[in-house]
Amino acid sequence: MKLSSKHLTLLVMATLIAAAPFFFPSGYYFRVGALIFVNALAVTGIVILTGYAGQISLGHAGFAGIGGYACALAPVHLGLHPALAVVLGALISALLAYLVGRPILRLKGYYLGVASLGFGILVAMVLNNERELTKGPDGIEVADLGLRGLLKDWGLNLSNGEFWYAFTGICLVIGAWIALNLFNSPTGRALRALHGSEVAAGTVGIDVARVKLQAFVISAVYASVAGSLTALQNKFVTPDIAGFMHSVEMVTMAVLGGVGSVPGAILGAGILTLLPQVLTVFAEYEQLILGLVMMLVMIFLREGLVPSILRKIRGRGE
Amino acid sequence: MSEFLQFLFSGLTVGAVYALVALGFTIIYNASGVVNFAQGEFVMLGGMITVFAHAAGLPIPLAALAAIAATAAVGVALNKLAIEPARGAPVVSLIIITIGASIFIRGAAQLIFDKQIHSFPAFSGDEPIHVLGATILTQSLWAIGGAFAVFVGLWLFFTRTILGRAVLATSNNRLAAQLVGINTDFVMTLSFALSAAIGAFAGVLITPITMTSYDVGLGLALKGFAGAMLGGMGNPKGAFAGGLLLGLFEAMTAGYLSSQYKEAAAFVVILAVLFFMPQGLFGSKSTDRV
Numbered sequence: 001m002k003l004s005s006k007h008l009t010l011l012v013m014a015t016l017i018a019a020a021p022f023f024f025p026s027g028y029y030f031r032v033g034a035l036i037f038v039n040a041l042a043v044t045g046i047v048i049l050t051g052y053a054g055q056i057s058l059g060h061a062g063f064a065g066i067g068g069y070a071c072a073l074a075p076v077h078l079g080l081h082p083a084l085a086v087v088l089g090a091l092i093s094a095l096l097a098y099l100v101g102r103p104i105l106r107l108k109g110y111y112l113g114v115a116s117l118g119f120g121i122l123v124a125m126v127l128n129n130e131r132e133l134t135k136g137p138d139g140i141e142v143a144d145l146g147l148r149g150l151l152k153d154w155g156l157n158l159s160n161g162e163f164w165y166a167f168t169g170i171c172l173v174i175g176a177w178i179a180l181n182l183f184n185s186p187t188g189r190a191l192r193a194l195h196g197s198e199v200a201a202g203t204v205g206i207d208v209a210r211v212k213l214q215a216f217v218i219s220a221v222y223a224s225v226a227g228s229l230t231a232l233q234n235k236f237v238t239p240d241i242a243g244f245m246h247s248v249e250m251v252t253m254a255v256l257g258g259v260g261s262v263p264g265a266i267l268g269a270g271i272l273t274l275l276p277q278v279l280t281v282f283a284e285y286e287q288l289i290l291g292l293v294m295m296l297v298m299i300f301l302r303e304g305l306v307p308s309i310l311r312k313i314r315g316r317g318e
Numbered sequence: 319m320s321e322f323l324q325f326l327f328s329g330l331t332v333g334a335v336y337a338l339v340a341l342g343f344t345i346i347y348n349a350s351g352v353v354n355f356a357q358g359e360f361v362m363l364g365g366m367i368t369v370f371a372h373a374a375g376l377p378i379p380l381a382a383l384a385a386i387a388a389t390a391a392v393g394v395a396l397n398k399l400a401i402e403p404a405r406g407a408p409v410v411s412l413i414i415i416t417i418g419a420s421i422f423i424r425g426a427a428q429l430i431f432d433k434q435i436h437s438f439p440a441f442s443g444d445e446p447i448h449v450l451g452a453t454i455l456t457q458s459l460w461a462i463g464g465a466f467a468v469f470v471g472l473w474l475f476f477t478r479t480i481l482g483r484a485v486l487a488t489s490n491n492r493l494a495a496q497l498v499g500i501n502t503d504f505v506m507t508l509s510f511a512l513s514a515a516i517g518a519f520a521g522v523l524i525t526p527i528t529m530t531s532y533d534v535g536l537g538l539a540l541k542g543f544a545g546a547m548l549g550g551m552g553n554p555k556g557a558f559a560g561g562l563l564l565g566l567f568e569a570m571t572a573g574y575l576s577s578q579y580k581e582a583a584a585f586v587v588i589l590a591v592l593f594f595m596p597q598g599l600f601g602s603k604s605t606d607r608v
Contacts (some may be wrong), residue, residue: 015463050410056409056410060411103592103593104589104592107592109352109409110409110413110551111547111551111592113353113409113413114543114544114547114588114592115588115592116588117540117585118544118586118588118589119585121540121582121585122582122585122586123580125578125579125581125591129578129579136421172573187456199323205375224413225481244536244540245514248414248417248581251410251413251414252414252417252418255411255414259410261538284429285425285429286423287421287424287425287428289418289419289425290420290422290424290425291418291420291421291423291424291425292422293418294414294415294417294418294421294422295415295419295422296413296420298404298407298412298414298415298418299400299403299407301403302404302407302408302411305452306550311563
């Protein structure tokens with residue numbers, strides 16, 4: 001049987017996720033792994049928006065904030081099960097992305113960046129200021145997802161770290177599967193066409209405004225679900241989740257690994273999530289090193305790590 | 319009336335700083351096509367270096383000059399080490415490079431200086447002036463006057479000097495400028511130095527009023543950027559007016575609506591401008607080359 005590169009990518013991912021725990025020296029690594037997977041999920045959304053469609057967003061953390069706070073607020077105020085709160089958050093994010101995306105996606109480059117940035121900052125501001133609802137900058141508690149208890153009743157007893165590692169890992173594989181499917185679908189081709197040239201894409205009959213909006217909404221849902229998972233996993237969420245720096249982090253992770261490719265996004269998420277963990281030793285230098293890494297990668301490996309490495313390997317083969 | 323006047327004064331004061339940041343943005347954007355997210359760090363450096371040079375014994379005017387010179391050097395280094403090597407990179411990469419630079423400078427400032435909030439004495443004392451029932455700090459007059467002086471100075475530079483015209487020519491068409499013998503690399507260096515110096519000057523003017531710390535840069539960069547966009551990207555007059563307008567709008571929102579959401583006001587304005595007038599208030603309509 002010949003595996004397509006899509007299936008190969010998914011298989012490698014799933015194998016790595018399943019095999020990695022055998023090398024974990026302590027339970028702490030499950031937590032780090034889950035953090036990486038959640039970030040990678042959000043970044044996969046950025047790959048669809050920026051990598052496929054070529055649109056920039058500096059405000060996607062706003063959607064993560066909506067997803068996160070949906071999980072904090074819906075169970076308390078609406079009596080929803082946390083799992084349904086994730087869905088509700090994703091729906092609200094999708095609707096907002098649709099409403100905001102329609103006007104701002106007419107903009108290009110820096111203008112689009114700033115418009116989306118404005119959106120993200122507004123969300124963060126509402127979360128910070130509506131204290132009666134969100135409890136303000138100190139953050140708010142999030143209900144337990146309850147899935148781990150359910151698994152325990154069925155005889156599968158996982159530690160908290162193990163459960164979240166497995167659960168977010170599965171979510172990531174599903175998210176990557178959807179993104180990879182999208183790549184070769186008619187929508188994915190349309191997105192890549194408009195990335196190349198909007199005018200050309202329009203000339204061959206692609207409804208440019210509509211597919212751009214689709215990419216924006218899909219990536220918003222990714223960010224929202226990732227935000228929900230973060231909140232549920234931590235059982236706590238603060239407005240920082242919607243902050244400008246989080247948006248920048250997402251874009252940086254995507255571009256660091258290689259914005260056109262899903263594996264690149266996951267690698268980027270892995271590196272930038274691990275970096276602060278490693279750098280806790282040099283907490284003083286964390287910002288200095290993070291800034292330096294961002295600049296160096298963009299200057300010397302413009303396409304990101306994965307495409308640059310692949311090119312090296314292929315170049316040698318020929 | 320006195321209330322309105324009070325908001326007007328505070329709006330003009332912050333607006334003056336936003337206008338200077340926006341001018342700095344515009345100079346770099348015109349010269350290199352890069353939106354420099356590290357612009358706010360220049361303001362921070364201007365304030366912080368002055369604070370520490372003053373604490374080390376320099377009188378304030380000398381400390382300020384040292385700060386402006388040092389920040390200009392940082393601007394040149396930014397161009398030589400990060401922007402020039404990445405020439406031709408896509409917009410996303412350039413955004414990340416300048417955001418990376420901004421995080422880097424912030425991290426360095428935190429190490430070299432500290433994490434405390436600092437200030438230095440106002441230039442001409444702390445006695446406020448009373449005008450029609452409102453009060454204005456003398457330092458506010460310095461800030462507003464300083465911003466206008468920079469604006470006029472830049473205008474004269476760009477219209478009346480050969481060097482200024484060379485900068486304009488380069489931003490218009492780099493290759494053509496090169497062909498008529500303009501040293502475009504020097505123009506780039508000059509633009510970054512000028513932009514950083516203007517940012518640092520803004521930091522010197524505003525620190526006695528708002529104080530400063532290592533992390534004030536990002537907020538200022540976003541506001542200045544917003545101001546530049548409001549006026550129309552790439553247009554110095556627009557940037558100046560946009561910055562002032564943004565400051566006024568913020569002060570009025572804080573005064574009459576909600577101080578919590580004054581920052582939101584800025585971004586609501588930007589979104590509205592981008593929706594209805596994507597070229598900004600003073601921008602000219604541009605067409606895309608296919």
